[in-house]
Amino acid sequence: MLNGKSVVLIVEDSPIIRMSAVDLMESAGYVALEADCADEAIRLLESRNDIDLVFTDVQMPGTMDGIKLSHYIRDRWPPVKLVVASGKAILEEGSLPLGSQFFPKPYDGHAIADAIGRLLAEEAH
């Protein structure tokens, strides 16, 4: 949380999709941070402790894809919520950490915003 607002980190290598996701998160009232690859996302997670949720793409350049990243985050920062989107319509079952939410691309902004809202609301309880 930052000044009472939830902090969402967006990990997406396509700048246009990332920009739109940032915009979506900000209009939903969150603080949006962005990373264009898993390594950058981990750097951000290490440098600050106010990130509530990570919204990540799966196919990305760099040492880790979104699935590996989500497992890494679940292990290292268990309270951080996870939302994963991918162009692959069907991900192998169980390839994502428990409790993370999956969306096939292209996703609907409203559906993503709703899911994120619900995940962040769980935190309050």
Next chain:
Amino acid sequence: MSDEPIAHFEAASTIAVVVSSNEPLLFLSADQRVIAASTSFCRAFEIEPATIPGRPLAELGAGEWALPGLASLLRTTASGSARIEAYEIDLERPERETRRLIVNARTLDDGDSARVRLLMAVTDVTDMRAEARLKDDLVREKAILIQEVQHRVANSLQIIASVLMQSARGVQSEEARGHLQNAHHRVMSIASVQRQLSSAKAGKVELRTYFTQLSESLGASMIADPARLSIAVTVDESSVEADVSISLGLIVTELVINALKHAFPDQAQGRIGIDFHSAGKDWTLCVSDDGVGLPTGEAAPKPGLGTGIVDALARNLDGEIEVSDAHPGTVITIRHRAGARRPASRPAAE
């Protein structure tokens, strides 16, 4: 001892049958000497026919048939305790590619139980196996390629959807925002088909799942209060070609958007129905609502972008559009009758 006595005892017809066998075939004595070989065998394994009769199998050619496993199996076959079925061997010859062979052997059943003779058929499956492997590789490659293409298409659609979504949030004009949002819905409607196709067999799209997904996606983004407005999908087991499903999906998208926008200005509750059923090549699509009904007279709005798209797509599918009053609400029916083309789509000479 010469080879002659062995050959001498065989019926000429038996030898003739063996020699003329289309499949490489050897006729062996119980001690694995060759009585006769088919011409096809000599050709396939490059053995001079004249050198064959009376020679032990192990000494054929340059001795490449001296295979302990094969010899042992032929021995058990000769003793009557086994029969070789589809035994695979690798035939190795100097300066030749190794051939993968399938051997079938059995005793000759000609009523002469005192003297055992063997029939050994050899099939060269090297090329067939290589082809099968190549085919497997191609199938696997194709699957990977399709996945890659689908992934790229999904990502491209996401970029388009993102641009439209962001633009819609950025514009001030209510009308412009509406158009951008509609464009976004259309992109999402095509994306649903794409997703359906990626899990479909033979490029067919199952309409019930598709329309259900479509209505959920439209509802999620356009219905603020799900308790007030709902979309019900009633579709039979129909599956259609991908391009047809894209047109049908866009028609449904347009009609549902129209209904959500205009049918329920101040109703407490509303329901939109998407109905599709087919019989043979005929099909009927209905999108209905229980809203305010058709505007009449001066109040009727000019047909907007929505109905223009519906008209064009329906024509393209050889479908006839009928708009009727449902008291309450409106039903829009698109009927396709196989063979009944609309005159408008096939203009005849005056």
